[in-house]
Amino acid sequence: MNRLRSIVFSTICILVLGCILITKGLEHSPFSSVIANVCKETSQLEGRNYEHFPKPKLSTIIDASFQADFEQAVADSTPLRDQALLLNAGLQRMSIACANRVFGYSCYPTFYGSNWAYVPSHDAVVQKLNTASSNYLQSMDRAASSINALADSHENVSFYLLALDRPDASDANPTVSYVSNPLTYTTVDENLYSKLGPAVTVSRHPYLSEDDLFSSLYRTDHHWHTSTAYDRYAEQVVLMNPSTTPAAVENRISYDSIDFFGACSRTGLCKPQTPDHVDDVVIDMSSFKVTLNGTEYAGDMLSHSETYLNGNINDDVFTNRYAEYFHSDWGLWQIDNPAAQSDRSLLIVRDSYGCCTERFYAANYAHVYVIDFRHTELTAAQMLAEHPDISDVLILMGWNNIASEAGIRGLTP
Amino acid sequence: MLLASLFFYAWGEPTYVVLMLVSIFANWLSAMLIEASGTKTRRVLLVVCVALNLFALGYFKYQAFLLTNINSLLGLSIPVRELSLPIGISFYTLQALSYVVDVYRREVPAQRNILYLGMYICMFPQLVAGPIVRYQTIQEQIVDRQETLNDFASGMRLFIVGLAKKALLANIVGSLATSMITKGGSAIGTAGSWAGLMAYSFQILFDFSGYSDMAIGLGKMLGFSFLRNFNYPYISNSVSGFWRRWHISLSSFFRDYIYIPLGGNRVPIGRWIFNTATVWFLTGFWHGAAWNYILWGLYYLALLLLERFFLNKVLDRLPGFVRHIYVVIAFMFGWLLFWCEDLSVMGGYLAAMFGRYGFLGSSTLWELTIWEYWPVFIACALASTPIVPWAKDALIRWATENNELGKPLYDEKRLSTDGMCDYDQILGQIEDAPASKKLMVNVVLTACDLILVAFLVMSICSVISGTFNPFIYFRF
Incomplete structure (x- = not known):
């Protein structure tokens, strides 16, 4: 009996410990299709391609970089790696949830040491609020000075700032009462938005409650629903040009059969019970032309409704659906619409919040230039010099990107 | 085994493997000479050998500290070399010293085969973090050891226990400890x-x-019996x-x-x-x-x-x-x-x-x-008590209805690893128990194995996650 138990136990342990070798060995066998399902080349969860085994060279062996790369490749070759990461975080979250039964907090970290918190009441994941450190406040001050200088040096151009409320700096974030000296929308308003001069028109949109926050944003992602983005656009575009009307809505869609676990879920290694679903506000883009890197595309490259309706998408639930459905971040592109309500030109200075929004403005402006300082060295001042037709500038970025080094550089005249 | 150990060491320390080889050769030669020499010469040889070992340790581990303090104390500016510490040097130096001193004391014969001595000094299971294994503990096993299925399984169990301690307990509470000391x-x-x-x-x-x-378990899987640490x-x-x-x-x-x-x-x-x-x-x-x-x-x-x-x-x-x-x-x-x-x-x-x-x-x-950590603290507190040996003894007492079990596993003087994760020993103690009770004990032992497999999977998941995997004994 004991001998049999020892054999079974030892065999199971060896199989578990040797799973990488076994799966590597089976990669070129008739079971390769099965292995392909457990050993992928890319992780949507981690947002990266897995490392391949390095080729040994004497120099890399001596400086131990070969060993480090080899160990990374071994870790990346673990079968069902995504599931292993989620299982580990899930077990830790169980322990934290158990601890929370005594303390009764409304949210708790997604694993030990995590910067993301699970909010059971909304089955949501949010980033913990940061502390309003002097570094952050100084960056905001520098950003405000840059924007003011840029606006003052272009008197013929109207500057607007759509003051987004990001969940990681929102007064409605569930961790707001749990963090000492939190950095919230109020802090950002006091240190950035309120310091902008009269040449910049600021539209403030803070979330008023947790319910407001989680109905405006995805529960597992830091981005806003397209319907929220459209509502903000509709207000903003009328503010920028009172004679215009917002783009007509043809349809509002939610792709309920396609699961979406967003950036907070991926980084927080937490898969809530109910997934998010991509939503869209469909407008007529038939006359749109998009120019990216010198190539012209049709307007539908800005939202992949057709692809989603065909179900021709990545089946990994951790795929970044926001980028997949709309588009990923580029440095500079242009949307032209000969059928726009005006022949004016707009420069949108944006971050990923713009992915689902920029196209709406093309219904009102004949030329919309879109720039993302995280992906280009160009600055707003250069764009304005290059395109004297630009009459309006809209800053559509979270505070973190405005007050980043790239943001400050791009907004400095 | 020697090749595996050298490969293991070279994997982490490609350059310092030369130091390890020099150490093996120097200690092998010294012990041979000490054994073959007369009283006065052997003492001189011992002093030279000890000095060489301590010089290597001192140079790599203490040179920067000593020179920095001498410089600040005497206002000197002797250049200080920032050297990376060869992994495990503190452990293998003490092992080598214990061997040479034991030969000097005539407690063990000098090992004539340098390959065997090399295997002892750089044995991979305990090379990095101990325990410090005395040559006399394993001198016979180096030459002649028996690998049995039972030892392999019990070694595997002990290895999993060690891995779980490290990955599931130490790393988690370590993240809290580091966070607290970092915040100030x-x-x-x-x-x-x-x-x-x-x-x-x-x-x-x-x-x-x-x-x-983990080291003792790995040793057991390979047929070695190290003392507990x-x-x-x-x-x-x-x-x-x-x-x-x-x-x-x-x-x-x-x-x-x-x-x-x-x-x-x-x-x-x-x-x-x-x-x-x-x-x-x-x-x-x-x-x-x-x-x-x-x-x-x-x-x-x-x-x-x-x-x-x-x-x-x-x-x-x-x-x-x-x-x-x-x-x-x-x-x-x-x-x-x-x-x-x-x-x-x-x-x-x-x-x-x-x-x-x-x-x-x-x-x-x-x-x-x-x-967040109180459940982990409770798990740690329980794991730091001999709750498993207590349960094991209670199980044996229940099966045998015998209250005289001898020294428990956690007795202060018990140094052998016999009985740690060794199911044969438990079953040997209940040989005379009724069949139904024997069956029950077997069910419990099988359940323990299932739990250990779960621990293994959880530990691997934790190591893969790598969110926090510090090695706090790197200094040694």
Whole structure:
């Protein structure tokens, strides 16, 4: 009996410990299709391609970089790696949830040491609020000075700032009462938005409650629903040009059969019970032309409704659906619409919040230039010099990107 | 085995493998010469060999510390070389020294085959983090050992226990400990500083004893029987008892190769204090080239002297749990000395422990995160007691209806690893039990194996996650 138990136990342990070798060995066998399902080349969860085994060279062996790369490749070759990461975080979250039964907090970290918190009441994941450190406040001050200088040096151009409320700096974030000296929308308003001069028109949109926050944003992602983005656009575009009307809505869609676990879920290694679903506000883009890197595309490259309706998408639930459905971040592109309500030109200075929004403005402006300082060295001042037709500038970025080094550089005249 | 060990070492230390080879050759040659020489020559050879070993250790581990202190003390500017510490040098140097001294003392014959000696010095299971295995413990196993299925399985069980201690306990409480010391006393207050120190106390126990268990388990899988290195130190009722259970292979090394040769305790009181002080100074200094380690060693010297001259008489009259609380507080403050290399950080931390920055410092309780860890602390507290041996003994007593089981596994003097995860031994003890009870015991043992497999999977998941996988014994 004991001998049999020892054999079974030892065999199971060896199989578990040797799973990488076994799966590597089976990669070129008739079971390769099965292995392909457990050993992928890319992780949507981690947002990266897995490392391949390095080729040994004497120099890399001596400086131990070969060993480090080899160990990374071994870790990346673990079968069902995504599931292993989620299982580990899930077990830790169980322990934290158990601890929370005594303390009764409304949210708790997604694993030990995590910067993301699970909010059971909304089955949501949010980033913990940061502390309003002097570094952050100084960056905001520098950003405000840059924007003011840029606006003052272009008197013929109207500057607007759509003051987004990001969940990681929102007064409605569930961790707001749990963090000492939190950095919230109020802090950002006091240190950035309120310091902008009269040449910049600021539209403030803070979330008023947790319910407001989680109905405006995805529960597992830091981005806003397209319907929220459209509502903000509709207000903003009328503010920028009172004679215009917002783009007509043809349809509002939610792709309920396609699961979406967003950036907070991926980084927080937490898969809530109910997934998010991509939503869209469909407008007529038939006359749109998009120019990216010198190539012209049709307007539908800005939202992949057709692809989603065909179900021709990545089946990994951790795929970044926001980028997949709309588009990923580029440095500079242009949307032209000969059928726009005006022949004016707009420069949108944006971050990923713009992915689902920029196209709406093309219904009102004949030329919309879109720039993302995280992906280009160009600055707003250069764009304005290059395109004297630009009459309006809209800053559509979270505070973190405005007050980043790239943001400050791009907004400095 | 030698090739595997050298490959293992070269994987982490491609350049220092040469140092390891030189060490093997030098110690092999020295021992051969010592054995073949007359009394005077052998003593000279021993001194030369010991000096060579200590020079290598001193050069790589202590050179920067010593020169920095000499420079600042004498106003000199002797250049200090920033060398990376060869992994495991403190362990394999002591192993090599113990071998050469044992040959000198004629307690073991010199190993003529350099490959066998090389295998002993750089044996991969315990090369990096101990335990310090004496040559005399495994001299026969080096040449002739038996690998059995039962040993393999019991070694695997012990390996999994060690891995789980490291990956599931030490790493998790370690993340709290690091967070607390990084934030500093003013941010964490009294609650955070005590929780952080408690976390560190568990981290160091499960980190180090986990590695020892893995090493002993791996050795067992390969047919070696190493002595145990940790014997539930946190259940001790005195500081001297703590040191009979903590890092046993190091304590016994210093006892047999420093303390007893200096005269042990059969000397006048002044000399005894000198002998003890020497041992504790070296114990502290061995752990790291920094003042806090020396302070840590001297702290234990002070506690042991206090116990010997005063405290033991008081403690003997106190209930067991009070003595236990005294030991817990003693080793926790000891770990604080061990933890903080920067004495100013230590001062700030101590101030926080005693209320200087209020109960929570500048943080909220939620933000401190200490509340998240109480289930882990309970698991750690249970795992630091001999709950498994107690359960095992209870199971055997139930099956055999025999209350005379001999020395339990956690007995202070029990050093062999027999009985640790060894199911054959348990089944041997219940041979005369009724069949139904035997079946029940087998069911329990199978359930234990299933739990261990679950621990293995969870540990691998934790290691893969790699969110927090520090190796706090890197200094050694």
